[in-house]
Amino acid sequence: MSLLVEIEKLLEEGKGAIKNAASAETLENVRVAYLGRSGKIKEMMGRIREVANEEKKAFGQGMNDLKKSLEKLFDEQKNILGSSKAKSGPQPDPTLPGQSQPRGSRHPLTQVTEHVVKVFERLGFTIADGPEMEDEFHNFVALNIPDEHPAREDQDTFGLDNGTILRSQTSTVQIRTMEKIQPPVRVIAPGRVYRPDAVDATHFYSFGQIEGLAVDTDITFADLKSVLGMFAREMFGSDTKTRFRPSFFPFTEPSAEVDVTCIFCHGKGCRVCKQQGWIEILGCGMVDPNVFKSVGYDPEAWTGFAFGMGVERVAMLTLGVDDIRRFTENDLRFLRQF
Amino acid sequence: MNLSYNWLKELVDLDLKPQELADKLTHAGCAIEEIVQVGDDWQLVAEVTTNRPDWLCHWGAAHEIAAILGKKTNLPEIKINETGPDVNSLAKVTNTAKDCCPRYTARVIKGVTIKESPEWLKKKLTAIGLRPINNVVDVTNYVLMEMNQPLHSFDYDLLEGSQINVRMANNGEVMEALDGTECKLNEKMLVIADGKKPVAIAGVMGGSSSEVTEKTKNILLESAYFEQKQVRRTSRALKLASDSSYRYERGIDPGNLERASARACQLILEVAGGELATGVIDDNPELGTPWDVTMRYCRCEKILGVRVEKDEIEKIFLGLGLQILNKTDDEITVKVPSFRQDLTREIDLIEEVIRVAGYDRVPETITMRVGMSHKTKAESAKDIVREVLAGLGYFECVTDTFVPEKWLEAFGCVGTPVRVLNPVNAKRPMLRTSMVPSLLEVARINREEEDVRLFEIARTYTGGGSNSETMQLAILDSRGLPFVRGALEEVVKNLRAEVELGYTEPENPPVMQDGSALLISFNKDTVGCMGVVKDEQAKMHDLRLSPAVCQVDFGKLAELPRLTKVYKPLPRFPAIGRDIALVVPEEVKWSRIEEIVRKDSENMESVIFQSVYRGKGIDAGKKSVAFGMTFRMADRSMTDDEGNKLRDDVVCRLTAAISQAALR
């Protein structure tokens, strides 16, 4: 027991010496005397042989506490006195690299979808949605594509054993929306669609589409051009120009394909746009009167426009992705790039 | 459809280069995808939309070009010399399937010489990618590409009884097609038969029994109108297609039959000689009569948002070959020729006006009404969830809706799964019923990564009559269950959802390791589960370690009521903290400890789990659980003694309630 008492005494003694040290030199001398290589603590440690076995643990613990207490006091006193010599001990290293705390990310397809959707939200379009397991009526018939219409040739669907099909276009949401609400309608509908296409670098059997629809008393083709023109400038840059080419979709008339000036060469012509200076980005048109009839809208009272675009296509163009399969593979090395 | 530049030049007085012509056509809606030079000619590869079958031939394209350029077409004059006997004395046509074949015409030429076609004809065909066969067949192909009328030439002498019977096939009838295909026919298929047997599948392909060969002397030339659906169904059923079936499916001009037949006879006489029988067999000459359509000028302007003047509209219609029947101040009525089957309504005429005038004429001026858009709860929740999880280091995935069948078995499935009848990837024939395997597959792709954190918001599907799609949120974390749970709780917190988030341990979790699974509930309604996936399922995905996963019904999460942000005054007096390390038997779970600690604890602000320690100093079968508590009083500072007392109370409760529990 006497050694434990001596540890206590040594602590009190050391405390006093440190507190009384009035200069950095004195303090350093005190440190050497107590904590130095041949200081009092080291000396006391040497006496462990005198300790009975069952008390060795307590002795060790006591010595450890003693050493820690004095070191702490010493550091405190040193701070008070201010260091007079070059620093010793651990030093900060501000050149160490930053501690990585990585954020995750939204999927690139989500990012592109949100980008598109937000532009239309700002123009007053509200997000709408519909089921992926659809019936022939909403996917085709109501969209003015009757049974065995040649347009169905271009658009095969996946059949399901529950009697439904997987929607092949988000245009179904046009019908679902108009069945539910009366005009004015301004909706933007992002969603996944499915087509039994063979898979290659630019085709996958499911992909994202974004459909837009506006119906009101006085909507014209000029409104369609304005809205899509604003969208293109917002999405691809303020100097982007649009070009409307006649096309055919059963559910719009007149119909158009919309090209934008190539975002890579700004219309000069490059590899991406096949030297055309233009890139096809979406399809659109004025809602066909037959579509209005199928949902019980009076085609004389209402006019409207609709448009649709492929998310993967826009993402591949804007992000420079060369293989559509990358999107559903979800390799983190890919996802981290966006 | 391949168009020959030189051929078009013969039909319209053109001073455009091939590329310029292609641009003009593309801007009128006939998209030229490619220009290929063939000798001294250019092939314009056109992608013709299904509404414009009239563009599937050179005369049709020429018509369009003339309309756009404001020029006239110079189509060749059709002149025939009928010097032979009356055609009715040579052949007999019986049509018993008027629904499927509204009009059938036939002519007969005797004494032809079958040989190679002359150079001009061969050149024309090769320029658009067709292979010359013999003079008669080449002429029928030529007229097809010229006038879009499919024609078929039979060897007249091989037609049993010199008869043509247009009829439905008999079940079990068999015919060998020109390409050698053995076709098994049924009563839903329309055939052309002679006195005994089918000699052609109507609109799809001729049969080899009456094929025109070098031996042929006399021919019967068919020019018919077969119904679109009929040809499509038969072509599909037999998996047999031709340039003819392609055109019949899209619809041909029913008023063109006789003219095309005469044109072909004119050319056959020119390149193969022979004598044309007098007259034509035609069972419905009336078919293809033009019809009237009226367009209101005000409606045109209302749709387009731009005024096109009446004079210009008139010019456009005339250029397209429409005949103007009547004009008033308000409207214009036209007669539409039968080759424009797509023009039947006012809106069709409005489209023609702006298509020819040019879409560039429509200004970018907005007049439509505006209004605020609003976001549904589900949409705003998606935004928050993505933001929170990405912020916590999780990567969003988009995975395949289609999954292998064994995934359903391994991961259990509530309700009837849905099977795809015609999968593209035969290994993935099912719609997913759980998001978990999808994320495990992504984990496998990233198995070289040390730290994999993933999430996805997507649908799962069930069928069996109650067909439904449920939006799910799934989270995967390779670091373990506490991280997944923490992430979910952070999501709920950031949604400001007003909810009692509950966890219960299920009896026999099918997916998760025993003892690791938790059912998640919102206000006692089970909405999902979390846990560490079973080793065998991790193995199925080639994963060495089993990650923790969680799946929650996203719709239910999104629809939870949201708390509004209201300021709560900050506490005025300091809190006092006390830590406890409690040694308990292994089977005692944290939830039990926490329950005891919280129960009847006065002034307790929080209980925070710190760590579990096993090993040196702790007996086997036990563990040391460390946690921190914070106490605070609203009206004054707490003293150390009071803090100690509260801690001691907690210790007493714990040691009383849990056998063998002791302070460390």
Ligand SMILES: [Zn+2]
């Ligand atoms: Zn470019």
